[in-house]
Amino acid sequence: MKILVSDPVSEKGIAILRQEHDVDVKLKLPPEELVALIPGYDALVVRSETKVTKAVIEAADKLKVIGRAGVGVDNIDVDAATKKGVIVLNAPEGNTMAATEHTMAMMLSLARNIPQAHQSVKSGEWQRGKFVGVEMRGKTLGVLGLGRIGTGVAKRALAMEMKVLAYDPFITADHARALNIELVEFDEVLAGADFITMHLPLTADTKGLFGKETFKKVKPGVRIVNCARGGVIDEAALAEAIKDGIVAGAAIDVFEKEPIDPANPLLAVDKVVLTPHLGASTAEAQVGVAVDVAEGILVALRGEPVTTAVNIAPVPAHVMTVIKPYLGVAEKMGCLAVHLADGRIETVEVEYNGQISEVDTRMLTTAVLKGLLGPILQETVNYVNAPGVAKGRGIKAKEIKSKETANFANLLTVRIRTDKGSHMVAGTLFGKEEARIVMIDGYRVDVDPSGWLLIGPHIDKPGIIGKVGTILGEHSINIAGMQVGRTETAGTSIMVMTVEADLPTPVMLKIKAVDGILGAKLVNFNIG
Ligand SMILES: NC(=O)c1ccc[n+]([C@@H]2O[C@H](COP(=O)([O-])OP(=O)(O)OC[C@H]3O[C@@H](n4cnc5c(N)ncnc54)[C@H](O)[C@@H]3O)[C@@H](O)[C@H]2O)c1
Numbered sequence: 001m002k003i004l005v006s007d008p009v010s011e012k013g014i015a016i017l018r019q020e021h022d023v024d025v026k027l028k029l030p031p032e033e034l035v036a037l038i039p040g041y042d043a044l045v046v047r048s049e050t051k052v053t054k055a056v057i058e059a060a061d062k063l064k065v066i067g068r069a070g071v072g073v074d075n076i077d078v079d080a081a082t083k084k085g086v087i088v089l090n091a092p093e094g095n096t097m098a099a100t101e102h103t104m105a106m107m108l109s110l111a112r113n114i115p116q117a118h119q120s121v122k123s124g125e126w127q128r129g130k131f132v133g134v135e136m137r138g139k140t141l142g143v144l145g146l147g148r149i150g151t152g153v154a155k156r157a158l159a160m161e162m163k164v165l166a167y168d169p170f171i172t173a174d175h176a177r178a179l180n181i182e183l184v185e186f187d188e189v190l191a192g193a194d195f196i197t198m199h200l201p202l203t204a205d206t207k208g209l210f211g212k213e214t215f216k217k218v219k220p221g222v223r224i225v226n227c228a229r230g231g232v233i234d235e236a237a238l239a240e241a242i243k244d245g246i247v248a249g250a251a252i253d254v255f256e257k258e259p260i261d262p263a264n265p266l267l268a269v270d271k272v273v274l275t276p277h278l279g280a281s282t283a284e285a286q287v288g289v290a291v292d293v294a295e296g297i298l299v300a301l302r303g304e305p306v307t308t309a310v311n312i313a314p315v316p317a318h319v320m321t322v323i324k325p326y327l328g329v330a331e332k333m334g335c336l337a338v339h340l341a342d343g344r345i346e347t348v349e350v351e352y353n354g355q356i357s358e359v360d361t362r363m364l365t366t367a368v369l370k371g372l373l374g375p376i377l378q379e380t381v382n383y384v385n386a387p388g389v390a391k392g393r394g395i396k397a398k399e400i401k402s403k404e405t406a407n408f409a410n411l412l413t414v415r416i417r418t419d420k421g422s423h424m425v426a427g428t429l430f431g432k433e434e435a436r437i438v439m440i441d442g443y444r445v446d447v448d449p450s451g452w453l454l455i456g457p458h459i460d461k462p463g464i465i466g467k468v469g470t471i472l473g474e475h476s477i478n479i480a481g482m483q484v485g486r487t488e489t490a491g492t493s494i495m496v497m498t499v500e501a502d503l504p505t506p507v508m509l510k511i512k513a514v515d516g517i518l519g520a521k522l523v524n525f526n527i528g
């Protein structure tokens with residue numbers, strides 16, 4: 001497959017991608033050129049410079065995954081990607097330390113006027129009185145967003161004997177307390193902090209979080225640090241607050257417009273420390289994010305679930321360990337169920353029995369939907385968009401869970417209801433990873449769901465299976481495996497044959513016409 005890398009990422013990451021795919025590195029592409037090129041690629045790797053707009057995503061006919069070598073995905077139209085079934089993944093941890101340390105460097109530079117003093121010395125001056133700073137010890141730091149970087153900064157501030165207040169409505173007070181951090185409301189941070197540092201994503205909620213009105217509520221003389229995202233602070237309002245003496249200074253790494261607009265009001269203010277989005281720019285972080293994103297891209301291109309995808313509900317590692325072995329069989333059960341069905345699918349019910357019922361199984365249900373919708377739709381259906389595509393088609397999906405199980409340690413049962421009837425498929429794993437279908441429409445079977453499967457419910461009388469075998473033989477189609485499933489009540493059985501090739505329509509018609517055959521379906525398990 002073909003991968004386009006459109007921002008500078010470490011060679012170590014590119015080498016990983018090249019182990020399995022063709023990689024083109026094309027930097028600084030004008031937007032229209034990216035739109036023109038993207039149809040040729042299966043994956044795109046970016047940092048923060050490339051803007052992956054709706055136009056790019058709409059033009060991307062075979063794009064499967066966009067990898068962001070870093071954290072923020074605000075340069076990618078994630079909604080457009082999700083609708084198109086394109087996975088967006090990031091490398092959330094590789095640059096945490098770099099951004100944490102850069103924040104500390106910015107805060108200290110701001111407190112001690114280091115860039116201004118440096119410039120003064122370089123210009124031949126020796127002005128010790130002009131650059132008197134403030135100490136961090138004993139001051140209060142307000143952290144907005146207590147995630148990876150916010151937490152790292154808070155820990156370092158505590159080591160410097162600062163008091164730390166944090167605002168983050170999405171974490172628990174217990175989490176903060178364990179770190180010795182006081183979790184408070186936004187306005188309390190504003191009123192109490194001598195330094196405020198931003199570590200939030202840029203979202204509809206956080207855009208302009210720090211505007212004119214916010215500066216009216218801060219402690220006079222506060223110092224502001226932003227190594228998160230430009231749009232979180234209104235730059236004009238900040239410049240004004242510095243000029244008015246409300247804010248003593250600001251250290252800013254990220255800007256509303258990057259590269260910085262020459263008209264940016266912060267450029268005209270003295271008491272600022274500015275860096276050109278350098279938070280992630282350490283040798284270690286660049287290797288870290290490039291390797292992480294490359295590994296994520298390879299997993300995504302293999303069609304396996306990606307733990308760093310931002311447009312799939314995140315699955316914790318301990319849950320993934322339990323469900324991952326079942327993803328394949330779940331998808332194949334969906335595929336088998338849709339082949340059994342006639343008519344419009346109305347509901348899909350997935351029942352989980354056994355220990356598997358104790359974990360979050362939504363990704364397995366998504367795998368069932370992926371398997372079910374894949375064979376009937378032209379569009380790409382994957383872990384990203386399968387629930388949305390099902391909903392869009394009016395299919396209601398639900399889960400049933402019970403720890404009780406009769407014959408298997410874990411059993412998955414898919415039931416689908418259409419406007420013409422109902423079908424069911426049950427499946428499990430033998431050993432650690434051998435997928436098995438153990439029931440089809442109430443008939444007990446033991447089927448390896450791979451290759452081509454011919455399924456034929458029939459009246460339980462001699463000669464029928466022989467006739468089907470003869471038809472296949474006459475058309476030189478090899479049978480690789482065969483079994484007959486029965487129900488408790490006699491009368492009908494089901495034959496399940498693994499055949500070594502696709503069966504042309506005339507062959508299927510002949511099989512369906514065999515006296516006693518109640519229907520015949522061919523399932524292709526070679527799921528892409
Ligand atoms: N300057 C750089 O080069 C650089 C490098 C890495 C990360 N970043 C940016 O730093 C930011 C933080 O990164 P991270 O890895 O710590 O992310 P994270 O996801 O670990 O943490 C973000 C935190 O913000 C909180 N949050 C979200 N919305 C909020 C809101 N409305 N109010 C308060 N809190 C809110 C979340 O609960 C979360 O705890 C991101 O914007 C990222 O893009 C910048």
Ligand SMILES: O=C(O)CC[C@@H](O)C(=O)O
Pocket residue numbers: 047048069070071072073095277279280281
């Ligand atoms: O790519 C970069 O250098 C910036 C990355 C950083 O802003 C991030 O969000 O990870």
